[in-house]
Amino acid sequence: MPDQVTCPACQQAMQPGFVPTSKGGASMFAASWHPGAPDTDKSFWEKFRSGAGGANVDDESLVPIVTYRCSQCGLLSFYAPKE
Numbered sequence: 001m002p003d004q005v006t007c008p009a010c011q012q013a014m015q016p017g018f019v020p021t022s023k024g025g026a027s028m029f030a031a032s033w034h035p036g037a038p039d040t041d042k043s044f045w046e047k048f049r050s051g052a053g054g055a056n057v058d059d060e061s062l063v064p065i066v067t068y069r070c071s072q073c074g075l076l077s078f079y080a081p082k083e
């Protein structure tokens with residue numbers, strides 16, 4: 001991951017942040033990247049309505065996403081850096 005990210009449209013320095021998400025409750029986490037396609041045995045909306053959650057994920061494989069935002073045009077740039 002670069003130390004400084006520049007917006008490709010505006011050439012402005014982009015600000016680092018994260019996209020909050022919840023995981024099994026009200027606690028907020030940074031959204032994470034997971035390898036491969038989502039492993040679902042029911043449709044997403046079926047699980048969403050039943051409260052059973054979405055795709056099955058391997059927590060060991062998750063990489064937190066750092067998101068950079070351009071304050072000029074709002075472009076978002078996602079990075080999942082090595083730990």
Ligand SMILES: [Zn+2]
Nearest residue numbers: 007010070073
């Ligand atoms: Zn921009």
